[in-house]
Amino acid sequence: MAQKVTISPVTRVEGHGKVTIKLDDEGHVTQSRFHIVEFRGFERFVQGRPYWEAPVLVQRLCGICPVSHHLGAAKAVDMIVGAGAGDGLTPTGEKMRRLMHYGQILQSHALHFFHLTSPDLLLGIDADPAVRNVIGVARSPDYKDLAVQGVMMRKFGQEIIEATAGKKIHGTGAIPGGINKSLSLEERDRFLKGKDPLNADTMIDWAEAAVALFRDYHQKHREMIDGYSQFPSNHLSLVGRDGALDLYHGKLRAVDADGKKILNDVNYQDYLSHIAEEVRSWTYMKFPFLTNLGNEKGWYRVGPLARLNTCDFIPTPRAQKAFEEFKAYTGGKPDNMCMHTHWARLIEALFAAESIKELLEDPDLQGEDRVVKGTRQNEGIGLIEAPRGTLFHHYRVNEFDQIQMANLIVSTTNNNQAMNEAVGQVARREMDGQKTITEPMMNAVEVAIRAYDPCLSCATHALGKMPLEITLLNHNEEVVDRKSRHTNGVQQN
Amino acid sequence: MNMKHDYNILIYGYGNPGRQDDGLGDALIGRLENWPDLNGYEQVTVDVNYQLQVEDAILLQDKDLVIFVDASMAEEVEDIAIEPVEVDHRASFTMHAISPGYLLAMCRKMYGNHPPAYILHIRGYEWGINEPITDAARENLDKAWNLLKEIIREPEKLDANHAYMTAKKVTG
Structure with missing residues (x-):
């Protein structure tokens, strides 16, 4: 009997995300599809609004990373007011924005690791969900401070x-x-000098300790971490003009699974010449790909792992040291192991903490020359590396300063195919031959998705909703089994 | 104006004001903002955000009472409802939306205890982008506003007998 497993993270506003896993008559996984939130309607919503409202309006996209949308839109609007494409601002303007951005990166990455990833890693993916949380982790003397550090x-x-x-x-x-x-x-x-722990030095120390924690855990659980989900892919991100890790501005670079540059530091203003989006009938979310490779071979990953695969170095000392160790593990080649995204995320958190301190020590932050303007343009493209990956904002305006066209490619969309690949791998391993859905099976799929930190429930929240639902259907689409996970993590039958 | 009681109360609304009725929590906090001070309840503080965040556990630690305010799409909430929040250690599928119970758990983890907390649900109906709050939800907002003023005036009533408040039908 052919069966279909459906995992549905349901949010009340942002649309529905779900995983559908099809089983054949013998229970073997034959197909998996990951459908996820997309921002239907938002691009239309900003049409007709004055362009200068965009940096504020777009924050309504997302309650978790509004800063990324704020800065992505601001960079696009900079072009419209003739302030250049990301590097034409005054030192005070650019450095204040960078400080804002690195504050966002630090808090987002810390939250993800300490409160979401550490329970899966330190307690086990198949641990009792009642204790598989950061407070359960904190019961161990070795990890008792993690929850507080995360907060x-x-x-x-x-x-x-x-x-x-x-x-x-x-x-x-x-x-x-x-x-x-x-x-x-x-x-x-x-x-800089706030009472412990709320100062930059403590943040750097804690971020570095988190990198060490992951490294130690990895040494003891290499097989699980390395083998959980790995597949060759392309990787795409911004890099600085000198090849440095840069999350605010730079050139667009992509490398293939072997490290060959397939997009060689191009100006992101030309992104439409290099990136296209494929529409598939079973999901509203598009599948971006590099046009020079086509949709079959041109899909790519974005986010922390991709960024450490594309950049040449990290321009802060302690993060650079961690980066060298990270690169050495794969002999300098791109790292295609999904769970290493957590490693990369922590190195980026360290980079963000160090960058915050460097910026705070820069007197330009107290400057009064904050705004530049030049010749008005009708089009602007902003690109930024959000915590989850590359984020594109593109606007075209008319002579009345109204937005006529908006195009956004968000990080989660950029990772669409990669998440589908990861879910497929885990589903084949965990669900092949299964007739019922167990909690560990459910969490195994979630772990693969979570590594990409997708934006599933952004912008809204709903007590009483079921953000995750698994339905087992037979070939007649009849429900054989169903499991749901509540917003508070409770699994229900 | 003299302070009328010394309850240290936090009223915390959350939701996205850009998503129609999801902005009910934000709207209620907007109405409330200066009311406590103007009416002699200086110990009452308010806060608002898109979503609850883990660091909000820090806000809870020195409070005598916390009232979370959120829009609800649950059918069992006819107009408004208030219920106690229980400690809940369980994280959600992602950390993009955490529960009030998780915040209490974090507060207890960090400070050894947590204040009594309640959640005030306000029924919403539509969740479109950048649309105004619906008329029906606005009626519920009025009811919530009246209840909240009642709680601020007599917090001990809620503290002592939340079941009464939960069952109570509050009308204009």
Whole structure:
């Protein structure tokens, strides 16, 4: 009897994400498809609005990484006001934005590792879900501080965001051509010399300790980490003009699974010449690919793993040391192991913490020259490396300053095919020959998805909703088994 | 104006104001913002965000009472409902949306205890991008506003007998 397994993370606004796994008559997995949130309608929603509203409006896309959308849109709008493509701002303007961005990266990566990944790794993917959480992790004397560190790193990052963006919701810090405030000396000193643990030095130490924690865990569980899900792919990200890891601005680079450059530091203003999006009938989310390789071979990964695969070095000392160890593990070749995304994410968190300290020590943050403007343009493209990966914002405006066209390619969309590949691998391993869905099976699929940190429930939340549902269907589409996971993690039958 | 009681209360609304009725929590906090001060309840503080975040556990630690306010699409919530929040250690599928119970668990982990907490559900109906709150939801918002003022005036009533408040039908 052919069967179909459906995993449905349901959100009330952003659309439905689900995994569908088809089994043949003998119970073997024959197909898996990952359908996920996409931002239907948003591009239409901004049409007709004044372009200068875009950096604020787009934050409504996402309640978790509004800063990324804020900065992506701001970079696009910079072009429209004639302030250049990302590198034409005043030093104060660019550095304040970078500080905001690295605050976002730090808090997002810390949250992901400490509160989401550490329970899966340190307690086991098949551990009792009642204890498979950071508080369960904290019961171990070795890891008792992880929960608090995760909260405090997140708080530090959020306070950086508030100091640079102005407020937590609908921040207004980045404006066309620059920034609307500088960092006061009081704010600077609070972040540099604040009472422990809320200061930059402690954040650096904790981030470095988290890298060490992962490295030690990896040494003891190499087979599981390396083999959980690995497949060859292309990798795409921004890199700095000198090849450095740069999450705010640079050139677009892609490498293949062997490290060969397949997109050689191109100007992202030309992204439409290099990237296209394929539509497939079974999902609303598109599948981006590199046009020079075509849709079959041109799909790519974005995010922390991709960024460490594309860049040549990291321009902060402690993160660079961790990067060298990371690169040495694969002999300098791209790392295609899905769970190493966590390793890369922690190295980036360390880079963000170091970058925050460097920026805080820079007197340009107290500068008063915050905005530049030039010749008005009708089109702007902004690109930024969000915590989850490369994010494109593209706007075209009319003579009345209204947005006529908006095109957004978000990180999760860029990872669409990669997540499908990862889910397929895990499904074949965990669900082949199975008739019922167990909690460990469910979590095994989730772990593969979570490595990419997709934006499933952004912008809204719903008590009483079922963000994850697995339905086992027979060949007549009749329900054979169904499991759901509540927003609080409870599995229900 | 003199302070009328010394309850240290946090009212925390969450939801996305850009998503129609999902903005009910934000709207209620907007109404409430200066009301406590103007009416002599200086110990009452308010906060608002798109979603609950783990670091919000820090806000809870020195409070006597916490009221979370959220839009609800649950059919069992006819208009508004209030219920106690229980500690819940379990993380969700992603950390993009965490529960009030998880915040209590984090607060207890960090500070050894947590304050009593309740969640005030306000029924919403439509969740479109950048649309106004629906008329039906606005009626529920009015009811929630009245209940919240009642709680601020007499928090001990909620603390002592939440079952009464949960069952109570609050009308304009």
